[in-house]
Amino acid sequence: MSLAYFNGRYVALDEPVLPIEERGHQFGDGVYEFLRVYGGRPFMLEEHMDRLYRSAALIRLEIQMSREELTDTVYELIRRSGLADSDIYLQVTRGIAPRNHPFPTTPPSVTMTIKPSYTLPPKLRDTGAEVLLLPDERWMNCHIKSLNLLPNLLAKQTAVEQSCFEAVFVRDGMVTEGSSSNVYLVRDDAIQTHPLSNLILGGIVRQAVRRMADAAGIPFVEEAFTPAQLLEADEVFLTSSGIEVVPVVKVRGEGIIGSGSPGPVSQELHRRYSALTTAR
Ligand SMILES: Cc1ncc(COP(=O)(O)O)c(C=O)c1O
Incomplete structure (x- = not known):
């Protein structure tokens, strides 16, 4: 089944968990990855993680979860979904803070979703x-x-x-x-x-x-x-x-x-x- 993860919680995909003052929502102030899971295994996960941390560094966003924690969360999401072939979005934003352009001191938010794989138009x-x-x-x-x-x-x-x-x-x-x-x-x-x-x-x-x-x-x-x-x-x-x-x-x-x-x-x-x- 489809599932989501938000700052430590695994929730249903349609559960409203994102505060309005989340900077991803207010400003698009964050970075993301999209990766595909084949037969329960995320494809080229290391390369996606490399790019995620590189993108975050380029916008001066420090992902406070370690790479190992993030990787474990990806695997846990796959396990909980029970899906063999799926699509994962992983977003890291500058967190939840009153709307103001300068960077807040609040911790970043981590969001993930997992859904059955998208299929191309037939033929x-x-x-x-x-x-x-x-x-x-x-x-x-x-x-x-x-x-x-x-x-x-x-x-x-x-x-x-x-x-x-x-x-x-x-x-x-x-x-x-x-x-x-x-x-x-x-x-x-x-x-x-x-x-x-x-x-x-x-x-x-x-x-x-x-x-x-x-x-x-x-x-x-x-x-x-x-x-x-x-x-x-x-x-x-x-x-x-x-x-x-x-x-x-x-x-x-x-x-x-x-x-x-x-x-x-x-x-x-x-x-x-x-x-x-x-x-x-
Ligand atoms: C602008 C852009 N270029 C290239 C790609 C291909 O990237 P990848 O092969 O990592 O999926 C994407 C993927 O979404 C994209 O959005």
Whole structure:
């Protein structure tokens, strides 16, 4: 069953536990992680924990729970839920304090939720997705997994209203990433994606793609590309913990990518990713 955790208590997901003066609610003053559980085991948990503590440090938020305590809580949540395949959100905020911009001295809040895994629209992986290119209007710290997602939400909503699966951001003439995913192209049998910088979130699945590419002998090139290069690519695909590897076959109003069907590299990467998530 779905469950939540808030500052030491395990509660039903719909139980109202969050005080109004919680800074996550008032300001989006916090960071988060999303991770997936396969067969009762959280996938790449260490990497998610690394990124959570890194994001927190970058907003000058000290997570007072140790990494071991947080990890134990994740496992306890999984155990109590009884779910084999699930999605976990983990938020750490600057805590509960009267609304005022400067940082309070109150301890941070830790929230987690667990729910059955999200499933992609049926057949999407077979048919491939359509994306919409939009200007990247986010701030200059996109490497922080911050709770502030308004530009991402607005972009995703615009994409969905145009029947597209994802919005792909373009900043200064270069493709950065999706509103909730990393973006890659395949050209001449090499995978290319935006380098790690303040302009993108360093995805955990991006790390897995890099390892899978190394194992398969496919060059992994970290170099930004233009929308024109995206359109001329042999293949394009998106990754995130929620969607895994999704091929992109169309760019709204611009044209078709490659043959218009999911390409062999994207498909091979998804096969390898499924093997990683199941065979542990
Ligand atoms: C903006 C953005 N980029 C990339 C990703 C992919 O990250 P990960 O592979 O860790 O899920 C996400 C995931 O939600 C995201 O929100």
